Amino acid sequence: MDFKLSEAQEMLKKVARSFAENEVAPIAAEIDKTGRFPRETFEKMTEVMFTGIGTPEAYGGAGGGDTEKVIVVSELAKKCAATAAILSIHTIFAQVIQKYGTEAQKEKYLPQVASGGCLGAFALTEPNAGSDAGAAKTTAVLDGDAYVINGTKCFISGGGQAQFVAVFALTDPTKGLKGLSCIVVEKGTPGFTIGKIEEKMGIHGSETVELIFDNCRVPKENLVGKEGKGFGMAMVALDGARIGVAAQALGIAEGALEESVKYMKTRVQFGKPLTALQGLTWYISDMATKIEAAKWLVYYAAYLKETGQPHTKEAAMAKLNASETARFVTNLALQIHGGYGYMQDYPLERMYRDAKITEIYEGTSEIHKLVISRSVLS
Amino acid sequence: MKIIVCLKQVPDTNEVRINQETGTLIRDGVPSIINPDDKNALEEALRIKAAHDCTVTVISMGPPQAKDALKEALAMGADEAILLSDRAFGGSDTWATATVLAAAIEKIGSYDIILCGRQAIDGDTAQVGPEIAEFLNIPQVTYAKKIDFKDGKAIVTRYTETGDYVIESKMPVLLTAIKELNVPRYPTVKGILNAYAPGSDNISVWGIDDLTIDATQIGLKGSPTNVYKSFVPTKSKTNEMIDGLNGKEKAAKLIGKLSDLKLI
Numbered sequence: 001m002d003f004k005l006s007e008a009q010e011m012l013k014k015v016a017r018s019f020a021e022n023e024v025a026p027i028a029a030e031i032d033k034t035g036r037f038p039r040e041t042f043e044k045m046t047e048v049m050f051t052g053i054g055t056p057e058a059y060g061g062a063g064g065g066d067t068e069k070v071i072v073v074s075e076l077a078k079k080c081a082a083t084a085a086i087l088s089i090h091t092i093f094a095q096v097i098q099k100y101g102t103e104a105q106k107e108k109y110l111p112q113v114a115s116g117g118c119l120g121a122f123a124l125t126e127p128n129a130g131s132d133a134g135a136a137k138t139t140a141v142l143d144g145d146a147y148v149i150n151g152t153k154c155f156i157s158g159g160g161q162a163q164f165v166a167v168f169a170l171t172d173p174t175k176g177l178k179g180l181s182c183i184v185v186e187k188g189t190p191g192f193t194i195g196k197i198e199e200k201m202g203i204h205g206s207e208t209v210e211l212i213f214d215n216c217r218v219p220k221e222n223l224v225g226k227e228g229k230g231f232g233m234a235m236v237a238l239d240g241a242r243i244g245v246a247a248q249a250l251g252i253a254e255g256a257l258e259e260s261v262k263y264m265k266t267r268v269q270f271g272k273p274l275t276a277l278q279g280l281t282w283y284i285s286d287m288a289t290k291i292e293a294a295k296w297l298v299y300y301a302a303y304l305k306e307t308g309q310p311h312t313k314e315a316a317m318a319k320l321n322a323s324e325t326a327r328f329v330t331n332l333a334l335q336i337h338g339g340y341g342y343m344q345d346y347p348l349e350r351m352y353r354d355a356k357i358t359e360i361y362e363g364t365s366e367i368h369k370l371v372i373s374r375s376v377l378s
Numbered sequence: 379m380k381i382i383v384c385l386k387q388v389p390d391t392n393e394v395r396i397n398q399e400t401g402t403l404i405r406d407g408v409p410s411i412i413n414p415d416d417k418n419a420l421e422e423a424l425r426i427k428a429a430h431d432c433t434v435t436v437i438s439m440g441p442p443q444a445k446d447a448l449k450e451a452l453a454m455g456a457d458e459a460i461l462l463s464d465r466a467f468g469g470s471d472t473w474a475t476a477t478v479l480a481a482a483i484e485k486i487g488s489y490d491i492i493l494c495g496r497q498a499i500d501g502d503t504a505q506v507g508p509e510i511a512e513f514l515n516i517p518q519v520t521y522a523k524k525i526d527f528k529d530g531k532a533i534v535t536r537y538t539e540t541g542d543y544v545i546e547s548k549m550p551v552l553l554t555a556i557k558e559l560n561v562p563r564y565p566t567v568k569g570i571l572n573a574y575a576p577g578s579d580n581i582s583v584w585g586i587d588d589l590t591i592d593a594t595q596i597g598l599k600g601s602p603t604n605v606y607k608s609f610v611p612t613k614s615k616t617n618e619m620i621d622g623l624n625g626k627e628k629a630a631k632l633i634g635k636l637s638d639l640k641l642i
Binding site: 006007008011012014015018019047048049050052053057061062063064068072 | 409446449450453563564565566567568570571572573574575
């Protein structure tokens with residue numbers, strides 16, 4: 001057993017940290033305030049090829065796997081959870097194409113999303129189909145050489161910014177989950193429009209929108225995998241996505257701890273720095289311990305996935321635990337900062353709001369408990 | 379065209395503390411980085427490479443762990459890397475270091491441009507680049523903030539405090555880079571993974587036996603500089619409160635004092 005990152009991973013961590021400090025942190029508060037999608041940051045992430053992590057070099061990617069993704073997403077999340085979300089969610093599209101796409105689809109889409117500056121998105125959720133993905137209503141009916149898509153997807157991260165969206169729709173509405181299929185829809189396709197742009201509690205820079213399909217005709221070669229196999233594909237994609245959210249939650253927690261350590265060393269009350277107050281130092285102990293536990297569970301899930309081993313349970317555990325850790329740690333970190341923590345002059349107020357989403361998206365904590373208990377009791 | 383970039387691995391001074399008793403740097407646990415000015419030199423080489431048909435070779439003299447700096451240079455886009463590492467090189471001052479680097483450059487053979495950083499953040503001498511040029515008997519332009527090429531010559535804008543000089547030089551030429559020259563790129567993920575790919579033997583290591591060099595001119599013994607003592611200058615500040623009946627009177631007194639001190 002070896003708990004060390006490789007030399008390359010250590011360097012990647014250093015580069016990601018430096019990128020987060022110099023390119024991400026300076027605009028984190030601004031994109032939180034305005035809700036602006038930081039396109040320039042996405043372009044910079046394309047230049048550094050964070051966007052190509054997990055895609056093979058042959059398809060314009062950077063190589064690497066889930067461990068590299070965890071490293072980068074968590075470093076970004078230390079400074080800006082929204083930017084981490086943008087990258088993490090973007091890579092899911094490429095994962096779906098890579099795992100289930102035809103050679104032609106891989107050659108078409110992967111270079112554009114891995115290193116071509118195009119954002120990818122993943123559209124499964126509908127107003128009445130959240131945790132219950134099987135209640136999806138969006139249909140894709142084959143008509144000649146095209147699928148005609150009708151329906152509405154909601155809460156789609158990056159959906160308005162993406163060039164390509166992997167849309168899950170019923171090609172056979174009579175079969176429920178077994179009629180669900182995955183189809184790539186390109187930005188600008190007639191009949192495909194962006195609906196409501198959501199106003200959220202946190203991760204404001206990661207734009208969340210409604211996608212509306214009104215007789216949207218998509219070439220039938222845009223079908224990814226086989227008809228009716230969409231649900232299984234979505235579940236596999238979500239296993240990977242959960243590791244991404246877990247990494248994001250881990251980063252938020254690590255960032256909040258770093259801020260707290262810095263603050264406690266410099267803030268003086270009762271004639272001494274906060275580090276001399278035992279009640280507060282114990283908060284730090286709890287925060288650091290939970291983070292350490294969360295970290296290794298996240299890396300373990302990533303390791304299982306990239307070595308091709310079953311990881312559904314561990315990905316769920318990593319996400320459940322890391323997101324609870326993020327909420328716990330940001331709460332105490334804000335408490336340590338006292339009144340200043342509640343003010344927008346310090347990043348804690350934002351981090352506290354951002355942390356909450358990690359317990360909800362890519363599967364709520366309750367869904368993860370279901371996944372875990374089913375696996376343990378089977 | 380062939381460009382050689384000399385770079386040095388230095389402790390990240392943002393994280394370095396000084397041992398007040400010995401006056402030396404506390405290096406334990408301090409991460410190492412490519413010296414910032416050297417990174418500008420490397421960035422410029424990579425930009426020239428992108429615009430012209432050329433190769434970029436990076437060389438560094440240092441202990442085995444300086445390989446990390448060279449790996450980072452490869453990850454940024456350098457074509458090959460050479461580490462000059464030998465116990466005989468240990469303790470070298472700028473003269474001895476430049477002697478070793480010049481010998482290595484002679485061994486590489488043909489080159490058109492040598493790019494160095496202006497100075498290293500740990501020693502701040504700014505001597506190694508110019509010394510290499512002298513040993514190789516080639517022209518040098520220091521403090522380069524802009525580099526162009528015309529008719530096979532380098533057109534270099536040299537920054538000074540009193541104004542910029544635009545200098546034309548034949549090649550080969552040695553240039554030293556300042557931070558105004560460019561903004562260094564990040565190594566790409568692909569570059570990092572390839573630089574460390576298993577089995578990739580992309581850094582040559584040269585020792586004293588690989589170079590044609592006068593052994594009396596290198597290492598601690600060959601160094602004409604001896605550090606007698608190093609210390610951190612103590613900064614002392616004094617302040618004086620200016621009294622007065624009102625703001626106007628205080629301001630008048632302040633102006634009087636500032637002009638007495640010839641500050642205004």
